[in-house]
Amino acid sequence: MLRYTLKRLGYGLLVLLGVVTLVFFLFNILPGDPARMMLGQHADAESIEIINRDLGRDKPVGLQYINYLNDLLPLSLHNNTDSSSYFFLDPGKYSPFTTVLKMGSTSLVLKSPYLRRSYQSQRKVSEIISSAFPQTALLAVVALTFALVLGIILGVISALHKDTWIDRLTLVLSTLGMSLPSFFAAILIAWLFAYVLSDWTHLNMFGNLYTVDDYGTGEYLDLKNLILPALTLGIRPLATLTQLTKNSMLEALSQDYIRTARAKGLSRSRIIFRHALRNAMNPVVTSASGWLAGLLAGAVFVEYVFDWKGMGIVIVDGLDQYDFPVVMGSILFICVLLILINIITDILYGLLDPRVRMQ
Secondary structure, rough: OOOHHHHHHHHHHHHHHHHHHHHHHHOOOOOOOOHHHHHHOOOHHHHHHHHHHHHHOOHHHHHHHHHHHHHEEEEEEEOOOOOOOOEOOOOHHHOEEEEEEEOOOOEEEOOOOOOOOOOOOEEEHHHHHHHHHHHHHHHHHHHHHHHHHHHHHHHHHHHOOOOOOHHHHHHHHHHHHHHHHHHHHHHHHHHHHHHOHHHHHHOOOOOEEEOOOOOOOOOOEEHHHHHHHHHOOOOOHHHHHHHHHHHHHHHHOOOHHHHHHHHHHOOHHHHHHHHHHHHHHHHHHHHHHHHHHHHHHHHHHHHHOOOOHHEEEEEEEHOOOOOOHHHHHHHHHHHHHHHHHHHHHHHHHHHHOOOHHHH
16 A cells, blocks of 8 residues: 555655646746746836846746755755855745755755745735635635535436436436536626626625724625625536436435345335435545545636636736746645545555556
8 A cells, every 4th residue: 555655755756746847837938028927117227137037037948947856845955145145045935944954055944835926916926825824725625515415416307207208308407517618608708797686685796804894993794795706617517517416316326235125125215315316426535535525626717707806816816916936836736636636536546446557
């Protein structure tokens, strides 16, 4: 099991290195001068040169890439004394950090990954992400909970009424949910429930988790703004989980132990909920864990339509303002989450099924 776990971790690190490399070189070949973005279009050449030197953009791209890796790695090399050195240690940039090993003017330091600073606000990208990610995480968890609960209910009903109009209607709605793009679904749901039916729903087309009160003196928690984006984000996993629950239930109901339970005279509800549903939940729960990672990454368009202040708004605003460190840091953060979730899922598979460890 240890060998299998180390292999999964190794694959994950290789994927992460590939993503870091791709993101760095992609955003370093895009047009745009960060120094001019920070100083304005009327900045003089000397000021632009100073800013580019401070950002390390006066060095060749290869050295910039090495420096970027050095910033991201928790364990990295730095020069303590020479500010002209490419790996000069800036205490304000890496604070807090711990010196692990000192070798003359060079130190091996332990620090948190440094994702650079925003070109526009000069805030650390890690601070921007830490303030936006909880909103995205809440949205993804609520959407997945809605999809999981309703998907199991609809799947069980569809399985118990196989080949009836209920089953066919569920199939049509599931197919529509899986094929409907999130961006279009967000616009449609916002228009229908927050504009056409606003007198009955009292929902807002745009809004965040916290709303400023009418007097501008403070903020209050406004959970109703979570309803529409969570509903929109949960449509696709709902469609998938409904059909998966139905198929798993049909397979469970055809097993010998169900026939034995019926022969013993157990009630229909006990057979369904204590025996069939319990055994049908394994693939459903596995699929739900995979969907959580997908929802965290796929909430960008939904958040943008509903103006939900999460990672989606951060990425879109960063692209709009050519704020590359923010976009790069956000993409890397989401990729790390996806890789970690996949590694954890693979390890759990290996624990549950020894055959997986042989692959």
